[in-house]
C-alpha cells in the first residue's frame with residue numbers, strides 16, 4: 001500500500017470516471033445516498049426499480065471484506081425519490097487507505113447526491129442507552145484524525161472542496177430535527193436518542209479502560225466507521241444525517257460478564273431492521289431537495 005496522502009488519494013478524474021461509468025449504466029439520477037451499517041443491509045431492499053452493481057465490477061471501487069456488508073451499490077427509488085445505497089462499507093481495519101474508504105462519498109457527490117444518510121452499528125457508552133436504541137448523531141470524535149489519519153490528508157483538489165473545511169456544522173440540524181419529529185410520529189420515542197459518536201480504528205473491540213476514557217471524553221457511542229465518510233461528504237458539500245444503532249453495551253465494569261462480539265452486532269441489526277427502514281424512508285420523503293430529479 002502506498003503511504004498515506006500520496007498516490008493512495010484518488011484523483012478527481014478517477015472519481016469522475018467511476019461516476020460517469022455508473023451514470024452510463026443507469027437512468028437513476030440519485031439525490032439521496034444511503035450507507036448501510038453492519039447488519040443493516042436490508043435498508044437497500046427498500047428501493048424500487050433497482051439497478052445493482054457488485055463492487056468488484058465498478059471501476060476503482062474497493063471490495064467489502066466484512067461479514068454483514070454485502071458489497072453492492074444499489075440504485076433505485078424510495079417513495080419516488082431517486083436514491084443510491086451502499087450495501088456494505090469500508091473500514092480502516094480492512095487495511096484500506098483512509099482515502100479509499102471515503103472514495104464512495106466523492107463518487108456520490110459526482111452522481112448528483114445532495115444528502116447522505118449514514119448508518120452504523122455502535123457500542124453504547126452512555127449508561128442510559130439500551131441495546132436496540134437508535135442514536136441520532138449530533139457530532140463525532142475522530143480519534144484516528146488526532147493521529148493524522150484524516151481522509152482529506154494529502155494534496156487538496158479544490159474541485160471537491162476547500163483545504164480546511166468546517167466541521168462544527170457537519171451534522172445537519174434540520175435533518176436531526178426531522179428525525180426526532182418522524183421518530184415521534186412513528187412511536188419510536190422510547191428508543192430514539194441523540195449523542196456523540198467516537199470512531200476508532202478497530203478491529204479489536206475496546207478495553208474496559210478505553211470505554212471509560214471515551215465516555216469521560218464525551219462520547220455516547222463507539223464504532224469503527226462513519227466519521228471519515230462524514231468528513232469527506234462535508235468536504236464536497238453534501239448534507240449529512242447519521243444514526244447509530246446501539247447493538248451492544250460497551251463494557252465499562254471489571255465485574256461484567258459481557259463480551260462485545262460481531263454476531264450480537266448483526267443480530268441487533270435484524271431486530272431493528274423494520275423500524276430503521278421506516279425511519280429512513282419517511283425522512284427521505286419529507287426532505288427538501290434542490291435538484292429537479294427529486
Ligand SMILES: O=P(O)(O)O[C@H]1O[C@H](CO)[C@@H](O)[C@H]1O
Nearest residue numbers: 037038120121224225262265
Ligand atoms: O460501523 P459499521 O460498518 O456499522 O460496523 C460496526 O460493526 C463492526 C463491529 O461489529 C465494525 O465494523 C463497526 O464499525
